[in-house]
Amino acid sequence: MTWNMDQAILLGCGVIVTWLTTVGMPKTRLVAFALIAFALLVPLPRFTVFDIIVATLGTLSVTTIANTVMVAMSRNHFVMPEASRAEFVSGMALLTVVGGALYASTFGFTLLDLYSFGFDERNFTLLAAPLWLFAIFKRWMWFVITIPLVAIAVRLQLLQSANWWDYVIDPVYWAVAMGKLVQQLWLGRRVATV
Amino acid sequence: MLGWAVQAGAAAALAALFYATAPAYDNGWRWAHSTTLSAAKTASPEPLFEERIIDKGGGGFQHAATIIKIGNEFIAFWYSGEYEGTANSAIKAARFDGKAWSAAFVVTDQMSTARELGRFIKTVGNAVPYITDDGALHLFYTVVPMRGWSTANLAVKSSFDGGRTWTAARRLISSPLLNLSTMVKSAPLAGTNGSILLPAYWSLGTQYPLVLQVGKDMRVTGLHRMGNNRAGLQPTIMPVDDDKAVGFLRRLRDARKTGLRTTLTKDGGKTWSKPAETGLPNQGTPTVGLRLAKDRILAIFSERNEGILSFGMFNDDGSVRARMFTLPTKFRGNKAYPYAIQDADGTIDLMFSCEDNTAICHVRFNEAWVEQQSRQVSGAAP
Structure with missing residues (x-):
């Protein structure tokens, strides 16, 4: 091996x-x-x-790797605080929507090929910078930490891919995000009902 | 509030700095068409037609041959195995000195590729060669990590001594979905920025053709689609000037009523027209194109399910000029997956699977022979 x-x-x-x-x-x-x-x-x-x-x-994305480590740290009360419910749901919803659009586009269901935009790093900055500023304003630490990590990894080309989409999301995290989102929305509905 | 403003200002400045220092993306990629045009080719007045068969190198399934000229000799590549998609598959090659083919030898196999990539590989498939300006020979080939060709992705090996020794295989990342479903079959083109433009296709669930831009570091650095869902497969691109090109598309397997399709670009491959029917048949095999003198494109395509290869002549706008003749050959059985190159002296080397995919055949001819054949069949030159 x-x-x-x-x-x-x-x-x-x-x-x-x-x-x-x-x-x-x-x-x-x-x-x-x-x-x-x-x-x-x-x-x-x-x-x-x-x-x-x-x-x-x-290859797992940088977001997956970073967030996995952050989950482990926060669960063990090691430096990293747990995400608020609003931040968590927003993150999972964003990944679900972005991943859904990217993979639908890849399957040829749309004329626009979103993946092709990922070869220009400036597109990533244009999309991620407003999100980062919003996260700083909202004190969403997971976003605040994850976005620069992804940006640095893209700049240094740490993975084999030259496309920033592969640093942002992968199908494994997309599936997990969908599951977590459904779980959170279901739990929220139950709490509201009770 | 002031604290937030300071933080936001600092973050915005950092983001702006990041944007400003981002590496420039070469969005103006297009082919260096001069390397593919044949204006300088000197057509021989005497018709030339020769047929050869390459050593089977152990028998079994032999398919998807390609050829490239390096120095004064030619190298053919194809994939071989017990049957299509078998685990014990290999990319084989043979050398041609202009008179005879050498014995077949293995460039890489499924196990070697798996070891080099550090991942499980079920089989290897279609391979296409390309020589960069520095003389390096690159071999792009298909690797299948799971079950079925539709899960395939691409790997590349490079040689700096004319194909005698090869670097370890490297993966090409071309899809966000587990890097699945990108395959190659047709000849790569030179990009003006030193890149390689690699015709490819997606075939998982839906099917469409695309062009990958591969940088000097052998990473995929750009991608343009040649059509949307169900546009076609296995594109062959024939540049006709700096911006225009004709793309030949293999019809989809379940599209019974369609034949050979063409698509056009007028902006260097960034956008392509909706694929148009040519009225010519196309049965389960890609088309090869060669741009001849007099603004004509010679296309070799599969006529019927029995795998008869036919010759057609196209105009630079993708319209059919003439449907000419079928390849007169002594080789028996199904003939499929043609691939051809044209030398500076006008000689054309056509490779294809023959003898029901148990052998690789080589036919050498020139434009004078094409015109002679066309006159014999239709009474007029194309």
């Missing part, structure tokens, strides 16, 4: 998340994590399960 940048990022992210989320965890859960990690690396006839997962998922 040859390691490349994507795998290193994915593995590093996993190690950090595992470490942070297992702080204070019972030993049984730690053992379960270790077993899963081991299973992922056991070679099948030609590839490890980890290889197949990476091939299937592709």
